[in-house]
Amino acid sequence: MLVLSRKVGEKLLIGDDIVVTIIDSRGDGVRIGIDAPRSMKVHRAEVIEAVREANREATDADDAAEQRLRDLLSRRDADTPEPPAPGTPPATDA
Known part of the structure; x- marks a missing residue:
């Protein structure tokens, strides 16, 4: 498993067409946004x-x-x- 540290607003790229964006960081969790093709099940x-x-x-x-x-x-x-x-x-x- 790859473990990364990211700050709010930073992004992760998975392959060529999936982008994960850190939206918000709270004490007990993190909100993320996922931009992926509609054919990709998330x-x-x-x-x-x-x-x-x-x-x-x-x-x-x-x-x-x-x-x-x-x-x-x-x-x-x-x-x-x-x-x-x-x-x-x-x-x-x-």
Whole structure:
């Protein structure tokens, strides 16, 4: 990781077409401006991680719901008698 010191108003160049400008410096943080092509995605890491975690939770919930449905269907199938084979006379209660 490259670590740099910059003052308000100073810029960093990343490649040929990304410029990061230090906008403001406060006691607990720094405000930056990013000038990049529209085709370049720029996201805060914590937002991306929150979306990934939400997707994981949704997938886990889907998996759990699917398993519950499979369990219900297998119980229903176990409680339902097999239909008679074709050509077999119907069963009679005697």
